[in-house]
Amino acid sequence: MIKLARWRRRYLFAVVPVLLMLSVWLADKCWPLPLAEVHPARVVVAADGTPLWRFADENGIWRYPVTLGDVSPRYLEALINYEDRFFWDHPGINPFAILRAAWQDLRSGEVISGGSTLTMQVARLLDPHPRTFGGKIRQVWRAMQLEWHLSKEQILTLYLNRAPFGGTLQGVGAASWAYLGKSPAQLSYSDAALLAVLPQAPSRLRPDRWPQRAEAARNKVLRRMAVQGVWTAKQVNESLEEPVWLAPRQMPQLAPLFSRYIASHTQARKISTTLDASLQRQLEEVAMNWKGQLPPRSSLALLVVDHTTMEVRGWVGSADINDDSRFGHVDMVTAVRSPGSVLKPFVYGMALDDGLIHASSLLQDVPRRFGDYRPGNFDTGFHGPVSMSEALVRSLNLPAVQVLDAYGPKRFAAKLRNVGLDLRFPAGSEPNLSLILGGGGARLDQMVAAYSAFARHGRAAQLRIQPGQPGQPGQPLVDRPLLSPGAAWIIRRVLAGEALPQPDSSLPAVVPLAFKTGTSYGYRDAWAIGLNSRYIIGVWTGRPDSTPVAGQFGLGSAVPLLNQVNNLLQSTSGIQQARLPTDPRPASVSQGQICWPGGQNLPAGDSNCRRRLSGWLLDKSEPPTLQAAGQESIQGTRQTIWLDSQGQRVAADCPDATERNISLWPLPLEPWLPSAERRAARLPPASPTCPPLQKDDVTPLLLLGVREGAILKRLPGQTQLSLRIMSQGGQGERWWFLNGDAVGDNHPGVALTLENPGRYQILVLDEAGQVAAANFTLQ
Structure with a gap:
């Protein structure tokens, strides 16, 4: 029996510890630490760590997540030495501190101190409990779990991010920014002592409400640091002289639409971005001040990107997020809108690379029809012969359509x-010629990214809105070639007003502001995209609901805002100005002289050089004048003729016929040419005895004033419709016919008065036998 009893005691001594350990393990599995949050608080921060916007959790709490390395060592010294001197040594609870607190409480008859360690305070923050004996046991259990599963550094990090600081603030990061307006890494001794004591009574010690109480508590911590020898007496005395008087705390309220956009693309609690907080604040002030100048229900968008790194430095999605009448909650940076003429620099750059044109190529700003599509200019007029540079600077529509027609709209869009x-294009449609005038949709952020090609040697790069994205140190920037370096350089210089070649010694190495405007159909959108030496600036104004705004256009509405932002960016020190990026001329770009109408260089005195121009050449290429298909002869501007001894034009097989090449202006330009430059004056007369076999080319006959298939309606209360029809081009006399009946002779136009509803056909015939007609309906 004695042996059996001894065996049982030995068995119990071996089994009980195992059972105890198993019980602890089961309890840990059944009641795990509540570390994960279902709806965590999130904060969006600028490149320097400044909070921009916060997304509170379900309880309205907001935090600024930090690590030990993000916090000033002074704060850690004050916190640990004031709250828990043996934090690094105890196993989660400090028995001596608990006994001391119990003795103090019993002797005074009230709670003097709780004896809780930092680990126990973290346990209470993670799993709140009532202030009862059972609650204390629960807190001790959670503290032991924390020490079991986490390191001391991890436990301290939890405290830094969960400690209460009054109201809806949790964590030293949020408190430092809200109360002090600075990073927790930049705390002074006074700041560190204040933030160390606030969690003891966050509501009673709030420095923005009770500065005297907060100062008294802070001074208590400072004196403790001096007594313990943590800080020197000089440091403490200087800190004691600092008053605690803070303005009401400010919640982060910058870049709300940008924050909403980036928060939808990441699940991080602390969302780091590339934004410049100071610049963002200035841009939002500009937008708010500009709001009063906008028409009713109109908004704006601003985007600033550093094209050397492609970091987004400023993002304003609307004029005022709180103005519902302007749809302030709609982010117009990412909205799809008609870009108007903003795409024109791309088509000219691609055509340069394709050898279709050069910077001084002769283009035609004349009326032209492309099937059912008949584009016009913003000023409703036409300017005849223009160079590519002039067409781009003046944003003329017909030359851009002519170049896109030669390049190919599908290829351009691809x-x-x-x-x-x-x-973006309407469902079921594909890229066509209207694309270059805004016949598609585009986003401001994507447009700005594409414009980076003009500043990055022809390579368009993606925007970066977060650190660590491609392009950060050690990671390649994501970019793709769009243009050659030479073509990008030429287009940027033209947009900057430097289309005329200059010697390299006179050419500014730092390019001034280069910009392009755009206005969509019906004055719905006004754009301006600009590039200075470092930044790309994107501006949009209009109504988010896409209703027209009479009188709103890119040059008048968006460019003044662009200039204001550019002046803001350029207001830097002389040292910074000296470090601005330069844009030297690529080796592929050279100066050249060409002649109109042929588009190529000719020797001095050549009669075919009707006008000599200077311009930039790409790879010394001089492509001939781009032909406009359907409006010119097969031979184009350069024709071969035969002359007899009297200088009259003859057939090639006539006696004594000599061959001669002559450059003629494109036929559609005839109405804009002086009399001496028109074909009738440039071509020698035909010989009556041996005339040339082919007929003279004539200017195509065009009908203006009504389009094919148009449906016309009379004004309310009117019984008739007055219509003015004009013709353009052609040769000689004109004859007009309405439904087969003659209505006018030898006039460039005809005035019609229509009364009866029905179908009509207007037709004009010229002396060369050309016919132009249009069928329309009167309702």
């Missing part, structure tokens, strides 16, 4: 899509 500019 190249832009390859670099991230995804143009």
Whole structure:
């Protein structure tokens, strides 16, 4: 029996510890630490750590997540030495501190101190409990779990992010920014002592409400640091002289639409961005001040990107997020809108690379029809012969359509899509010639990214809105070629007003502001995209609901805002100005002289050089004048004729016929040419005895004033409709016919008065036998 009893005691001594350990393990599995949050608080921060916007949790709490390395060592010294001197040594609870607190409480008859360690305070923050004996046991259990599963550094990090600081603030990061307006890494001795004591009574010690109480508590911590020898007496005395008087705390309220956009693309609690908080604040002030100058229900968008790194430095999605009448909650930076003429620099750059044109190529700003599409200019007029540079600077529509027609709209859209500019088209449609005038949709952020090609040697790069994205140190920037370096350089210089070649010694190495405007159909959107030496600036104004705004256009509405932002960016010190990026001329770009109408260089005195121009050449290429298909002869501007001894034009097989090449202006330009430059004056007369076999080319006959298939309606209360029809081009006399009946002779136009509803046909015939007609309906 004695042996059996001894065996049982030995068995119990071996089994009980195992059972105890198993019980602890089961309890840990059944009641795990509540570390994960279902709806965590999140904060969006600028590049320097300044909080921009916060997304509170379900209880309205907001935090600014920090690590030990993000916090000033002074704060850690004050916190640990004031709250828990043996934090690094105890196993989660400090028995001596608990006994001391119990003795103090019993002797005074009230709670003097709780004896809780930092680990126990974290346990209470993670799992709140009532202030009862059972609650204390529960807190001790959670503290032991924390010490079991986490390191001391992890426990301290939890405290830094969960400690209460009054109201809806939790964590030293949020408190430092809200109360002190600075990073927790920049705390002074006074700041560190204040933030160390606030969690003891966050509501009673709030420095923005009770500065005297907060100062008294802070001074208590400071004196404790001096007594313990943590800080020197000099440091403490200087800190004691600092008053605690803070303005009401400020919640982060910058870049709300940007924050909403980036928060939808990441699940991080602390969302770091590339934004410049100071610049963002200035841009939002500009937008708010500009709001009063906008028409009713109109908004704006601003985007600033450092094209050397492609970091987004400023993002304003609307004029005022709180103005519902302007749809302030709609982010117009990412909205799809008609870009108007903003795409024109791309088509000219691509045409340069394709050898279709050069910077001084002769283009035609004349009326032209492309099937059912007949584009016009913003000023409703036409300017005849223009160079590519002039057409781009003046944003003329017909030359851009002419170049796009030669390059190909589908090919053009595909190249832009390859670099991230995804143009949108109505369902079932595909890219066509209207694309270059805004016949598609585009986003401001994608447009700005594509414009980086003009500043980055032809390579368009993606925007970066977060650190660590491609392009950060050690990571390649995501970019793709869109243009050659030479073509990008030429287009940027033209947009900057430097289309005329200059010697390299006179050419500014730092390019001034280069910009392009755009106005969509019906004055719905006004754009301006600008590039200075370091930044790309994107501006949009209009109504988010897409209703027209009479009188709103890019040059008048968006450019003044662009200039204001550019002046803001350029207001830097002389040292910073001296470090601005330069844009030297690529070796592929050279100066050249060409002649109109042929488009190529000719020797001095050549009669075919009707006008000599200077311009930039790409790879010394001099492509001939781009022909406009359907409006010119097969031979184009350069024709071969035969002359007899009297200088009259004859057939090639006539006696004594000599061959001669002559450059003629494109036929559609005839109405804009002086009399001496028109074909009738430039071509020698035909020989009556041996005339040339082919007929003279004539200017195509065009009908203006009504389009094919148009449906016309009389004004309310009117019984008739007055219509003015004009003709353009052609040769000689004109004859007009309405439904087969003659209505006018030898006049460039005819005035019609229509009364009866029905179908009509207007037809004009010229002396060369050309016919132009249009069928329309009167309702």
